[in-house]
Amino acid sequence: MDKLTKEQRHRCMSVIKGRNKIDRNKFRDKEEQGKLASMGWHCITVWECQLKPKVQKQTLEALVYTLCHIFLEDRRIKHYEPAENDIPMVAEPMIDYNTNIDTL
Template sequence: MDKLTKEQRHRCMASIRGKGTKPEITVRKFLFSRGFRYRLNHPRLPGRPDLVLRKYRSVIFVNGCFWHGHENCKYHVLPKSNAEFWQAKIERNHARDIEEQRKLAQMGWHCITVWECQLKPAVREKTLESLAFTLNSIFLKDHSVKRYALPKEEHAMAAEPYFSNE
């Protein structure tokens, strides 16, 4: 049974934000301090990713474990009341996330998902360092100099060879 009244629960759930969350701000501060520049919630990209790094052709989604259905995570626990509603809602969110990432991949974007549980103090530094490493690896892979082997050229002649009949 819920400890709050229906109005209190409604007010509580309505106050949950989708932008500017603590996990998102943690990632933003880390990336900015490391020299990464980004845009927030780009409206023309599918799913309005939390962070868009155009130079790296990458998008970052900072997902809450409960809202996006992070499997095998202690923060993804379904409420006991109205369980069918929450199960359906989280499954829709998860399916929508997969579809948005598929569309972004087709457009040539690299999709990175950072989960809320990966930003807890015990593992935060490791997660953020691996994020920076991943972004740098993507940049190097996409911008490396490609060396092509030139095919052997046969000397083409502009005119017939000159033979003297003497």
């Protein structure tokens, strides 16, 4: 790095700082998406480059597919099979009415 001009060093440092910023943004985005998912939200990321004319149609078709999949999965009938020990008791405990009330 000693042989680089001041301008070249500046560009190198900008790239390094830019990568750090991108990494921090990715980490922050994952955390935020996790929080939203825990609240029941679905997150879809569409990058600016995916909206360029060459790939815009593909991106929109993929987005429609993803949204339809999410919609159908959220409304899918979920079958529930309780385990035998999983059934809570809602009745009162049995009382033997032949015993003295004072002993209860």
